[in-house]
Amino acid sequence: MARRVDHSHEELGEMILSAACELVEAGGSSALTARKVANTIGYSPGTIYNIFNNLDDLILRLNGRTLERLYLHLPRPDPDKSVENNFDGLLRGYLEFVEQNRNLWRILFDHRPSTEEELPEWYNDKVSKLLGLIDRVIEPHAPDIHQNELREISAALWAGVHGIISLADSRKLEVVSTAAPLDLCRLLVRSFLSGLTNTVKS
């Protein structure tokens, strides 16, 4: 019908992502549809596809923002504190974020990269930045460690914690334990870190 110069390409992208964010926060991932986004910003469905390749692409950008916000929400590791203290800070920060942004957090991990293609670099960078926080907690604990080993340790620990929180979120741990997710995470982290020195002989 019309050519509208009300909003630039970039502005439209912003508006779409904001609308998507609101819709997910309010109604979970099933509330995020191209039609609803279009409706929210007062454009037609087709407009979404002028800016994003498809819904998957849109979700990937949204998840990028969530990663960014998570990074800003987590406390910075303090070299003067103990490893356990620092890790506990990250843990509590992460759980707090999950609680406050449950639906955004869910869509962050529910989303599976569509095909065999790699995730874009800007996305991997954001993930890497987050893992860097864990590196910085563990590094002083094992100063002579190889960079590769450090990354494996961070990855294993982070993935382990994530597993507990994500299974707790889908209520698949209720059968098996009444313990709070935070306590299970602490059990995992403490034992893992305590056992690390015996296992990795650096």
Next chain:
Amino acid sequence: MARRVDHSHEELGEMILSAACELVEAGGSSALTARKVANTIGYSPGTIYNIFNNLDDLILRLNGRTLERLYLHLPRPDPDKSVENNFDGLLRGYLEFVEQNRNLWRILFDHRPSTEEELPEWYNDKVSKLLGLIDRVIEPHAPDIHQNELREISAALWAGVHGIISLADSRKLEVVSTAAPLDLCRLLVRSFLSGLTNTVKS
């Protein structure tokens, strides 16, 4: 159109679940639709809803079967073997199952219980039976442990391993480590078990 006594209520349930299983194996969760299931078994869409409450209910039953099959696929812990050996057996069995049944495994964990209602007892029993395998591996390692603590340890360890495998599956660990999931799991399990004795003073 017709009353068909070709198949009993139970037979229809079987046929539907088999068809659902095939569809998921072949095309992932997005290939599982009521219409396709109906088509596969030669009935109308409405028939599905005579047997199951809705698609969620159908998926829950399908997941029950997957849990059953996973239990049968895993090796039984051997009291004569070491904890590490036994756990490695479970680990390799689990990874093998995931590889051979990727789409069924994905739908098992993607599925989030719809409302606030509890999971049915028959489902929780199947999960519990699986966790029991881990209990039996750890128990001889710490014979004087409380039942509750044992369950927490099993849960934390299982969830941790699950986290690694599930993040690896969605390629969210590639950025951070080139290590194979099995190796990351071993790192987690070994350090955790090694550190356990220092952490839990039973």
Next chain:
DNA sequence: ACCTGAACACCGTTCAAGT
């Protein structure tokens, strides 16, 4: 009693046609 299949209220995505 059992099963149908049309109907309702939705989807993602495309693309010829308008301004």
Next chain:
DNA sequence: ACCTGAACACCGTTCAAGT
């Protein structure tokens, strides 16, 4: 050049009407 909105090919779910 930009945006539309109708169109296509799908969804889950229901329920009056058939046998």
